[in-house]
Amino acid sequence: MSRFTVKRVAVLGAGVMGAQIAAHLVNVRVPVVLFDLPKDGADKSAIARQAIANLKKLKPSPLGVADEADLIQPANYDEHLGLLGECDLVIEAIAERMDWKHQLYARIAPHLASHAILATNTSGLPIRQLAEPLPAELRPRFCGIHFFNPPRYMPLVELIATADTRADVLDALEGFVTTTLGKNVVRAKDTPNFVANRIGIAGMLSTMREAERYGLTFDIVDDLTGKRLGRASSGTFRTADVVGLDTLAHVIRTMQTQLSPETDPFYETFATPAVLQALLDKGHLGQKTKAGFYKKAGRDVLRFDLAKGEYVPAGAKADEVYGRMLKKPAAERLKLLRNAEGPQGQFLWAILRNGFHYAALHLQSIAETARDVDQAMRWGFGMSQGPFELWQEAGWLEVARMVQEDIDAGRALCRAPLPDWVFHGPVAERGGVHQPEGSWNPATGRFEPPRTLPVHQRQLYRERVFGEGGPDWRTDGTTVYEDDAIRLWTLDRPGLDDVLIASIKTKMHAISPAVVEGLDRAVDEAEARFNGLVVWSGDEPFSVGADLQATLPAFAAMGVQAIESVEAEMQRVMLRLRYAQVPTVAAVRGMALGGGCELAVHCARRVAHMESYMGLVEVGVGLIPGAGGLTYIARRAAENARASTGTDLLPFLTEGFKAAAMATVGTSALESRKIGYLLESDVIVPHRDELLFVALRTAQAMHEAGYRPPLKRLFPVAGRSGKATILGSLVNMRDGGFITAYDFEIASRIAHVVTGGDVEAGTLVNEEYLMKLEREAFCALIAQPKTQERILGLLNTGKPVRN
Template identity: 30%
Template structure:
């Protein structure tokens, strides 16, 4: 029988509970979020004359947490309006409502007695066959179902989300021996397909998978930091993006998560007694951690942790770091390591490890010690916490934000070298890992079918990672399916008549080599294939045009070449729109400027939910020059209704560009007209994106795709232009914008109204593209625009001059 989830009840409205509620609301599920009834009235409630029996009082905790959720930064909801899908209540008055829910998720305080009392209430009202799960991270799952009915046990499992729920994709599914196999399958499949999670089947062992490995790594660093003689900020420099881990690295992560949370997990593993002597000591708290706990230096939630924000004598904010020897806060000292300098030309973190472990400085010493301990530990945890190594790698990537899992890193340095590092660090890897060196094998291989396989310790053979049929992983097909490539792009055969164009330049910026590749891909698709997907699996889809190239041409005053380059970009975008084959774009992550323009010119868009998309050219002193200004004008004017105030509708589109507004999710992009209802759609699981885009392209081809007819657009002319000029004059007079901001805004308005036409007129797209290109060139001749471009290239942020 098919199981549908239309309504979820979340029991507990704290940080995790509200985060889980938000994510279910994100995917269109109705949510009831309950919490306890307050024991006392607040002063504000007393002044209003409320009593403990008033609904506003009884629901106060859940209501306040819903309000916090709405204001959270970064946002936990894909769109603020999705908060309407969440209703609140309390355990005493509203528990009977769970009889109409499809899934009950318990997220109450981490105490077994409290959880069991909540389950008693659930059993009073729960309809047989209703899913029940717990988000616990510290209590063994099997203990939670003691004394429960057989039906309850059959549908129960641990569903361990990671915080923040929207942004960390890991969902650990932890069944008990009583959980029905089909229910385990449901949790796994629903988490992946609907919630967009990396679902990992975990065993009921202390801290499960990700926290067990992650906390070991952090505690190992805690124990070695003094021995290595490195500061807090030095460790963070060495354990962040340079090795493919988040910017928060080690100690900033501890501050964000909360030192008490890390200690709770570490102490839980230590108390469990499951670790043998060689690892058990790693979960004992070092002296400086005990001192920090005593002083309540827990991180962001308190006055300070490993870092502390203060004001200097001039009132400016200053970040101090904790000296772990003296336990006093000091100014950060700039750290530099020769080993890191050797990796500056190596783009992918996975390719840096071979260099890093051979460093002759403190950095090299850290990497050898850290990785040696990690390799020994993960090999020892197979099969204790997982029978399959890929689950450990999946968990670390999805739960801790590592770009590569420990076994993938071990492959990168070589199995024999990893064993050597472990010995140097004072550990021995497990026998099964040692045996791998006899074959000279790696932990992972890609087979001839383009599927990733892993070494299975049980069978002593390579097995295919399950679930890959739902994905297209470009790294796996690159070897056998690449049809063409240049320095910035590649074309792959996705089979079934569909090809993929992949941007592969630095930060996926759009220069001549990318545009050449895209035109070649369209040519190839029109001649020999049925459709084209434009997608990549980098960190971001595209940060936009190659600013360095534009700056160089403008400084050299190569106006003819720059004009040709912009015209080529525009022509390429129009080919995306008006080719004879369906084009489907799959944006994700940062999709800015030119990346947004490619997206807007496709026949269809299959966007990842986590797509941050917008026309941001204003921030570097120009207007969108690749058809973005034209396209947003066209879309706005096409959507006008009979009674619309035309100037107001066009002003909204104008402001989106003039403010450099970026949608904070694909859903917000619909409100900005960057994505279009009824045409474009969103996938929550980014791993499925290319496969879904291929399906859309296939369907369009099979339905008989016909090349679109070029459009005419009605522009408003001088009357509307006057309105925009008045508006920018007022903004300047009020000191809301600079003189240069006004100049750019006025030129943008000139393009969007079609120039100084005496009355509303129908014009071609090319007419607007010509205006757009001329205006872009004019702005590139402005000194302040060049200053903005240079500042962006140097600082990575916008200059308002």
């Protein structure tokens, strides 16, 4: 097929998934039409319109900016089928009923464009059967596309072909889903529940059975199967509540109806758990109905007790001895759990053993390679490692023997032995399914490399599984300079080796004095030898801000004078980044808070992953932004006012002041742009693994366009009259009990800086003048006992202190 360009998408079905898929298309700026059934009355699109309105209320928000729900066009099947001809991709996401889907396909098929792809979002219905009634000319452009819920946040999308699906159609769709939607694609075979749900739901059922066997409550199980086990923090039962117990039951029914003892040796374990059925009977469907395995009663969390048929207090924690076991290296960890005498340890070994057993038995039937299984479990179920990765890390043959011994002894969930390839041949000889040349495909008997499409060339450090080959960004390329705080380096790839990369190495990429020194050196090196500088640290967060722990000893020894010199140096380097002779680009991913936000806004350009959370949050520790953040707010207000027809500076300043005073954090890159920490000229990248590529290309493009840094100029401030107006609103908030007296003091100092201090409105100032006001306010606050109480509270507990 010719180049696949998606100018418009139609989503059929305005239910939970359809509406949220439409929302994510808006996030990535793809025009979308959301269809649903016509409703009686004047507005036949009322069902779709109501679903769009409901998007604004959902938490977590499916939209990067809530009011952009209105960018979705509502439609109905009676009046608007003609719009389908204008769409390049049609995603069907109606209820999981084969007959309903077939009826809809018959209705829409005549209206589809001749090049359009039709994809069905199903969690497990056979794609080949869904395709049966389609016209012959449409079948090559039909496939399955399985988004995970919630679509904005879950990285996995499974693509499922039929025997008729053209290879170029699937490749084109994978390119769109990857770069435009920012998702990670796994190609699944057309088997019940595909890859992630097949492995994941079998694992959840195993967990529920073993929890019952060992007499463990939901809260204990969730404590054991959450972060401690390297899985989603919500654990097992809380995850089920989030997904929806009706959805879980539907996926289980798919396994019950489409599998059999002949096709799945674990079939007998697929019975709907009694506790799940009891909750379904009561209409308790999880988070959507505010009751499931858990429910909230005021501030208390309760769990359902099947024996009592009612909710009882929750919050129990696992025995810490198992928490310590789970921190051990993989081989030692599994042996300790297998030999554990307590029920919690026996439970953990049982669910891990069952997971290894199930994945090995079904690898050949559900996926092309072991990589697909492990990545599907990472991206679809929030695991830090898939089952094969953990197995291999712990010692392939040793773990295989332990699992087979349990099978032989009747301790496993089924008696089917592990496949022969586990013990004999290349996998056993090489010590696992993942090798530098690729991952095991039992159907071909080879280790196969990952699929490489043009879109993957943008992923310079593509996410890989344990044991697989590939470069590591921490050591790859040519190092220009490195110490404990920062690495300055370049890629060894023609066409991308002319831009210097600065990667911060400190914990959470906190900005210590050594990092500041490293960034200063980075500008020197970039100006002398390179065409640009990109600040990119490989993983999240971008930076959580200044390293308070690194500066407190200096404060204790030398007092405010030490802090003043540290702040002055940070400010100087921020301005160096802004006025560097080469383009400086901040590649932002994850949190960019406090000094991290200040670092980003002082670069010449920002390239941000969609899920970037930016904000000046210093008030939480009793401080104000002290590395140029308030100076940035004042300067941007003046620039925006100059570009406007208005003459009053204060309206342009208010938004930035509120953001800093209230420690507002953008909940997406889109919202960070709305707040002002990203500009319209900045680039938002949907896929996190494409961030470095786009940042490097952005720096190169700026250089090729003859980049020159901005000229330093004076700009007006709001002055004492603007400050008085802001203080008036702060007094009302303090007297109304919305902020504490100390919050008022901090906010007043922020107002003092952003309005330029004790000067007339319209006074022209420069950045250095405002930065001096920042330092004075910062140093005055750090000497205050209440600020020190907030700092120590955050460092000790990780939670802000209100005083």
